[in-house]
Amino acid sequence: EAGSxxxxxxxxxxxxxxxxxxxxxxLHFQNLAERADVTKTWxxxxxxxxxxxxxxxxxxxxxxFIFEKIEKSKPKRLSNxxxxxxxxxxxxxDFGQDMPYxxxxxxxxxxxxxxxxxxxxxxxxxxxxxxxxxRKFLDGxxxxxxxxxxxxxxxxxxxxxxxNRVKKARSMLGQQSKDGISPEAVLEQAERDLRVAQAEFxxxxxxxxxxxxxxxxSQASHLRHLHA
Numbered sequence: 001e002a003g004s005x006x007x008x009x010x011x012x013x014x015x016x017x018x019x020x021x022x023x024x025x026x027l028h029f030q031n032l033a034e035r036a037d038v039t040k041t042w043x044x045x046x047x048x049x050x051x052x053x054x055x056x057x058x059x060x061x062x063x064x065f066i067f068e069k070i071e072k073s074k075p076k077r078l079s080n081x082x083x084x085x086x087x088x089x090x091x092x093x094d095f096g097q098d099m100p101y102x103x104x105x106x107x108x109x110x111x112x113x114x115x116x117x118x119x120x121x122x123x124x125x126x127x128x129x130x131x132x133x134x135r136k137f138l139d140g141x142x143x144x145x146x147x148x149x150x151x152x153x154x155x156x157x158x159x160x161x162x163x164n165r166v167k168k169a170r171s172m173l174g175q176q177s178k179d180g181i182s183p184e185a186v187l188e189q190a191e192r193d194l195r196v197a198q199a200e201f202x203x204x205x206x207x208x209x210x211x212x213x214x215x216x217x218s219q220a221s222h223l224r225h226l227h228a
Contacts, residue, residue: 004158007157007158007161008154008157008158008161010161011157011160011161011164012157015160020160020164021160021163022156022160023156023159023160023163023201025156025205028209029205029208029209029212032209032212032213032215033149033212035212035215036142036145036149036212036215039142039215039218039219040138040142043134043137043138043142043222044138046134047131047134047135047138050126050130050131051131054122054123054126054127054131055123060077063075078116079116079119079120081112081113081115081116081119082112082113082116084109084112085109085110085111085112085113085115085116086109086113087109088105088106088108088109088112089105089106089109089110089113091105092104092105092106092107092109093106125228129225129228130225130226130228133221133222133225134222134225137218137221137222141211141214141215141218144211145208145211145212145215148204148207148208148211149208151204151208152201152204152205152207152208155197155200155201155204155205156201158197158200158201159194159197159198159200159201161197162190162193162194162197162198163194165190165193165194166187166190166191166194168190169183169186169187169190169191170187172186172187173187
């Protein structure tokens with residue numbers, strides 16, 4: 001494993017320096033990967049912005065996030081509308097329920113209470129039907145895609161390192177044996193390693209493509225959540 005890690009570091013360094021070739025992903029894969037990156041970036045921004053609109057107080061957002069993680073009920077908070085409603089109703093009572101001004105304050109306060117409840121319902125529904133599914137997508141599917149893309153890049157580095165070893169072994173043909181191993185034997189082993197690396201790369205590439213293709217289904221699901 002240590003040898004593989006060193007080989008990858010060497011391969012990556014040489015690629016950065018432009019002193020070696022690298023296997024490029026096909027155009028279809030690149031398009032899928034780019035779409036995944038764009039989807040992740042915008043979904044994260046949409047979730048952040050939506051939560052900022054629904055819960056403007058950043059301290060409350062952090063508190064809700066913590067309660068969500070420890071699976072406890074979020075604290076019940078009064079909204080600004082509800083605070084206003086309570087003050088108007090209380091003021092109306094002090095001014096006199098039988099007085100025109102007092103009656104008006106109480107009536108408006110009760111209307112504000114209803115608006116406040118509507119606001120609570122909207123925030124709760126938006127969380128359940130929109131932001132929570134998007135967060136689940138980011139924490140689940142997108143993290144899996146990122147992990148598998150990382151594995152694929154590792155397989156790609158291994159593949160290109162093997163290609164370079166085969167190229168080097170071929171250039172050594174006709175020379176004397178080194179450490180008792182003939183150049184032909186070195187080439188044969190390098191070619192075996194290359195076949196294994198190619199097979200592993202191809203397999204991981206297919207796994208990653210399937211996951212990237214699944215983003216279309218996820219976006220269709222996000223559309224349904226938006227309409228909910």
